[in-house]
Amino acid sequence: MDERERDVLERIEARRRRSAHRLLDANITLAHGAGGRSTQALVEALFLPELTNDLLSPLSDSALIELDSGAGRLAFSTDSYVVRPLRFPGGDIAELAVNGTINDLAVSGARPLCLSAAFILEEGLPTAELARFAASLGAAAAAAGVPIATGDTKVVERGKADGLYICTSGVGVVGAGLELSPAAISSGDRVLLSGTIGDHGMAVLVARGELELEGAIESDTAPLHELVAGLLATTDGVRCMRDPTRGGLATTLNELARSAGLSIVLDEGALPVRPAVAGACEILGIDPLYVANEGKLVAIVAPEATDAALAAMRAHRFGRDAAVIGEVRSEPPGMVVLETSFGGTRVVDMLAGDPLPRIC
Amino acid sequence: MKHVTEYRSGRVAAGLAERIAALVEPGRTYKLMEVCGGHTHAIYRHGLEDLLPAEIELVHGPGCPVCVIPMGRQDDAIAIAERREVIFTTFGDMLRVPSSRGSLLEAKARGADVRMVYSPLDALRIARENPDREIVFFAIGFETTAPSTAITLLRARAEGIGNFSMFCNHVVVVPALRAILESPDLALDGFVGPGHVSTIIGTRPYEFIAREHGKPVVVSGFEPLDILQSIHMLMAQLADRRCEVENQYQRVVREEGNPVALRVIAETMELRETFEWRGLGFIPQSAMKLRPEFEQFDAEICYPLAGARVADPKACQCGEVLKGVIRPWECKVFGTACTPERPIGTCMVSSEGACAAYYNYGRLGRRSGRVAAESS
Numbered sequence: 001m002d003e004r005e006r007d008v009l010e011r012i013e014a015r016r017r018r019s020a021h022r023l024l025d026a027n028i029t030l031a032h033g034a035g036g037r038s039t040q041a042l043v044e045a046l047f048l049p050e051l052t053n054d055l056l057s058p059l060s061d062s063a064l065i066e067l068d069s070g071a072g073r074l075a076f077s078t079d080s081y082v083v084r085p086l087r088f089p090g091g092d093i094a095e096l097a098v099n100g101t102i103n104d105l106a107v108s109g110a111r112p113l114c115l116s117a118a119f120i121l122e123e124g125l126p127t128a129e130l131a132r133f134a135a136s137l138g139a140a141a142a143a144a145g146v147p148i149a150t151g152d153t154k155v156v157e158r159g160k161a162d163g164l165y166i167c168t169s170g171v172g173v174v175g176a177g178l179e180l181s182p183a184a185i186s187s188g189d190r191v192l193l194s195g196t197i198g199d200h201g202m203a204v205l206v207a208r209g210e211l212e213l214e215g216a217i218e219s220d221t222a223p224l225h226e227l228v229a230g231l232l233a234t235t236d237g238v239r240c241m242r243d244p245t246r247g248g249l250a251t252t253l254n255e256l257a258r259s260a261g262l263s264i265v266l267d268e269g270a271l272p273v274r275p276a277v278a279g280a281c282e283i284l285g286i287d288p289l290y291v292a293n294e295g296k297l298v299a300i301v302a303p304e305a306t307d308a309a310l311a312a313m314r315a316h317r318f319g320r321d322a323a324v325i326g327e328v329r330s331e332p333p334g335m336v337v338l339e340t341s342f343g344g345t346r347v348v349d350m351l352a353g354d355p356l357p358r359i360c
Numbered sequence: 361m362k363h364v365t366e367y368r369s370g371r372v373a374a375g376l377a378e379r380i381a382a383l384v385e386p387g388r389t390y391k392l393m394e395v396c397g398g399h400t401h402a403i404y405r406h407g408l409e410d411l412l413p414a415e416i417e418l419v420h421g422p423g424c425p426v427c428v429i430p431m432g433r434q435d436d437a438i439a440i441a442e443r444r445e446v447i448f449t450t451f452g453d454m455l456r457v458p459s460s461r462g463s464l465l466e467a468k469a470r471g472a473d474v475r476m477v478y479s480p481l482d483a484l485r486i487a488r489e490n491p492d493r494e495i496v497f498f499a500i501g502f503e504t505t506a507p508s509t510a511i512t513l514l515r516a517r518a519e520g521i522g523n524f525s526m527f528c529n530h531v532v533v534v535p536a537l538r539a540i541l542e543s544p545d546l547a548l549d550g551f552v553g554p555g556h557v558s559t560i561i562g563t564r565p566y567e568f569i570a571r572e573h574g575k576p577v578v579v580s581g582f583e584p585l586d587i588l589q590s591i592h593m594l595m596a597q598l599a600d601r602r603c604e605v606e607n608q609y610q611r612v613v614r615e616e617g618n619p620v621a622l623r624v625i626a627e628t629m630e631l632r633e634t635f636e637w638r639g640l641g642f643i644p645q646s647a648m649k650l651r652p653e654f655e656q657f658d659a660e661i662c663y664p665l666a667g668a669r670v671a672d673p674k675a676c677q678c679g680e681v682l683k684g685v686i687r688p689w690e691c692k693v694f695g696t697a698c699t700p701e702r703p704i705g706t707c708m709v710s711s712e713g714a715c716a717a718y719y720n721y722g723r724l725g726r727r728s729g730r731v732a733a734e735s736s
Contacts, residue, residue: 005689009723012695024702026462027469037701284478285711287405337724342584343370343377344407346721352700 017258017334020045035246035292036351040255058181061242062108064174072176075110077101078169084162086133088207090199090218094133096294097166098140098148099223100245106225107241107297109180109232110172114149115141117168121153122161133164144223146170172225178232182259184239189328190306191264194227194297194313195220195321196272197249201291202280215276222295227316231297234312237305242298247351250289252298253336254350261333266326266348269341289338290351300328367583368406376588377411383595390416391547392594393684395537396554397424397712398582404721406584416591419546419684420717422536422640423554425501426453426710427682430636431670433529434459440496440527440663441472447490449483450498452476453710458703460670480512480526487516487524496659500529504556506648507621510628513654527659528649530629533557534565535646536637541573545685550594552587553579555609560625562617563607570603581609628654636669638706639679678705681714688718695719 020041031038043059055063062077081097097117105112117137121130141148199220206217224243232238240260244252249271257264273281273288281288295318301309306324313319336348384390394400400420403409409418422428434457441448441464448464455465455476468474473493477483480497487495499509509526516524533554540546553566558579566577576597580590590608597603607613628651635647650658660667672678676698677691688694688707698704700716707713711720 005687008689008695012723015696025466027466029465029469031465031701041701332724335723340368340405340407341370342368342406342408342411343373344410345724346404346407347723349700349720349723352720 013332013334031352033246034351036251036290038352039247040350060108060181061104062110062172064108070176071173072178073174075105075108075172075174076169077104077108078167079104080165080167082162082165083204085204085207086163088204088219089216090203091221091294092133092136093164093166094137095140096219096221097168098137098144098146099221100294101168101170102144102146102223102225103243103295103297105170105172106223106228107243108172108174109178109228109241110174111229112144112146112170112172112225114147115168115170116150116152117148117166118152119154120161120165120167121155122163123155123158125163130164137166140223144225146223146225180238180240182240182256185256185260185262185300185328186239187262187328187330188303189239189300190303190324191253191266191326191328192299192301192306192309192313193249193272193323193325194224194299194319195295196274196277197244197293197296198273198277198281198288198291200294201248202277202288204292205284206280215280217274217276217280220293220295222318224295224297224318227297227313227319230316231299231309231312235301235305235308237302237309239300239302241300244293244296244298246292248288248290248292249296249298250287250336250348251351253348256298256300257336258334260328263329263332263334264326264336265329266336266338268338270323270325272321272323272325289348303327367581367585369585372585373411373588376585376592380416380588380592380595381413383592383599384413384415385599388415390549390595390598391419392416392550392552392591393419393421393540393548394552394580394587395421395423395533396552396557397427397710397714398556399552399554399580399587400424400714400717401712402582402584402587404717407721408584408587409722411588412591416595419548420681420688420714421551421684422540422637422682423502423533423557424707424710424712424714425505425531426457427678427706427713428531428536428637428640429454429457429500429529429706430638431459431672432636432666432668435461435670436665436667437498437527438462438464438467438472439665440659441467441474442470443494443663445494447473447475447486447493447495448498449475449477449486449495451478451500453712454498454500456703456709457706458709480509481515484512484516484521484524487521488519491523493523494662495524496663497524497526498529499526502531502533502554502557503560503625506530506625506629507560507618510624513628513650513657514624516657517654522656525657525659525662526650528629530648531635531637532631532646532648533561535643536640537566537569539637539640539643539646540683541569541575543683543685546683548575548684549598550576551578552590552594553577553605555579555581555586555613558607558609558613558617560618560621563605563613563615564617566605570605574603576603577605579605579607579609579613581612627651637682638672639682673704676705678707678715681705681707688715691715695723
């Protein structure tokens with residue numbers, strides 16, 4: 001690479017590392033909800049300046065509130081669910097709403113205590129349908145052992161919501177002495193993933209029935225708090241955890257690399273992808289690294305803790321396909337790169353916009 | 361997926377790479393153009409340049425259908441999409457293409473009914489389901505996608521669907537290649553020929569490149585090993601002082617192409633006198649429009665369109681990138697004012713555009729080496 005190219009690339013990296021100061025879009029587009037760079041710009045440029053405070057500013061999955069007693073910290077998280085279709089192979093919107101918020105608490109190192117659930121219902125939604133979602137919500141909460149402690153319902157006019165939306169919030173407790181943060185990541189750490197990527201996003205895409213694709217792809221929606229508890233009980237080498245949802249594994253790892261100021265190097269051959277998901281992605285020209293997951297954990301662990309952490313993940317039924325997928329290096333800072341099975345190296349960027357299919 | 365992994369073997373690739381390097385003549389450099397955006401994408405996605413010797417430069421050609429649509433056509437598309445009665449259907453790649461009035465995604469956010477489809481037949485289904493609306497399909501692509509447009513037209517006519525039309529922007533590959541070969545500012549040694557297009561048109565249309573211009577062509581598949589093998593075949597031709605049209609993609613491409621597909625295209629579409637290509641300007645007989653018999657399905661006739669020529673933003677150098685005159689990073693706005701999130705030019709929009717491929721995958725620069733080897 002010549003000097004000029006290096007200069008250009010360095011200028012671009014410097015620019016990418018800065019947070020967004022201004023949101024340049026005149027209207028909100030679906031890209032702002034896709035979980036990638038546009039979502040990041042929306043949060044950093046529009047919301048954060050108005051709301052900034054010590055609890056929010058780390059922009060982690062949960063806010064952590066110090067308790068006076070010194071008994072640890074309270075974790076607090078919220079999320080909303082607007083999936084279409086409402087039911088898909090492997091789960092439904094209610095199960096997603098329970099598991100998603102549990103996972104946001106769990107990856108912050110918290111033991112979830114309870115959840116809230118707020119329903120926004122569309123006029124005309126069949127009552128029997130709603131009853132089924134209520135049952136599903138109850139079953140998911142019971143299965144996870146995390147009760148729904150409070151709730152709310154609102155109804156909007158026909159055409160104003162896709163049947164129903166659900167918002168859940170949750171609180172949990174982080175044990176004293178547990179410090180998980182991107183700041184704890186260092187060069188040489190390993191990147192562990194609890195299982196296959198892309199299952200949820202592709203299951204929903206196929207379930208929409210617009211692709212005339214059929215395949216036995218099921219959403220991976222699952223509560224991860226027990227897997228996390230097992231992992232944390234096994235080793236104190238865990239530096240930081242995330243659940244890669246919207247924007248996929250690529251976006252989550254980019255956020256970590258950027259926060260830590262380090263590089264994450266992935267081994268393409270080690271990435272677990274189900275053949276049906278890989279096949280559907282190949283047909284649509286979508287990279288599974290950008291497809292949403294709803295039951296996967298990424299853990300950055302100290303190199304000496306790798307084997308124990310991997311064994312702990314694999315011991316849990318939601319972590320059976322866990323794998324070491326890469327490692328942390330110092331160069332190039334703030335970037336995720338992938339060593340391809342083919343023998344080359346490429347950048348893995350954050351998601352820009354929605355994953356779009358290729359046309360030829 | 362077994363079929364796919366077979367074409368991505370790192371071991372086989374390393375062997376091929378060695379054979380390619382052995383063909384480099386001392387003191388000589390090589391500029392090979394991969395015409396098709398699908399190849400560009402695969403080259404960057406698999407880090408293929410890391411396996412090539414420094415003497416070989418891959419130049420990215422104009423074979424990205426999204427990239428070559430000029431601003432004026434995108435303006436017209438948005439004007440159609442913003443009509444109250446219209447449901448505007450398009451492939452996803454076109455949603456973020458900038459026009460002088462923003463992108464289709466922005467038009468959608470302003471209230472236009474824009475829907476992404478995966479096939480023109482999906483657009484036809486939307487037409488059947490919405491008899492009170494007018495459904496327009498944004499038809500784009502080279503000969504690859506033209507047959508599905510043609511079949512959709514034939515079906516719409518057979519079913520007598522009255523609320524459906526096409527905004528036809530199909531382009532044909534050979535005149536663009538001719539324009540590039542006649543362009544004075546580019547010296548190429550050979551072409552990695554388009555694979556998907558050739559499944560339709562066959563390999564014969566490229567013979568003029570070997571005959572009149574003395575450049576070898578190898579029609580290539582899209583897996584990284586396909587491309588590497590094609591580069592090897594080109595290098596072997598150059599070493600032997602041969603210049604032929606060869607077909608690496610024999611498992612799919614026939615010399616005569618696909619006569620059935622060619623017949624449906626000819627039945628529904630005809631060549632335009634001229635068409636503007638982004639960056640390449642007007643090229644005679646380089647695009648298709650609907651035949652007069654299909655006029656009721658022709659959005660250019662159904663709707664009043666400005667049809668104006670709209671100049672690209674001054675800073676945008678997509679034209680030079682498309683012709684392979686400059687490399688993506690040499691563009692003044694690359695990666696700063698023009699990014700995949702906020703593209704100024706089309707090459708930054710489509711995953712097959714050279715700028716997007718380089719930005720998304722290649723930013724490490726060429727031959728950064730295996731990162732592992734360097735830092736461990």
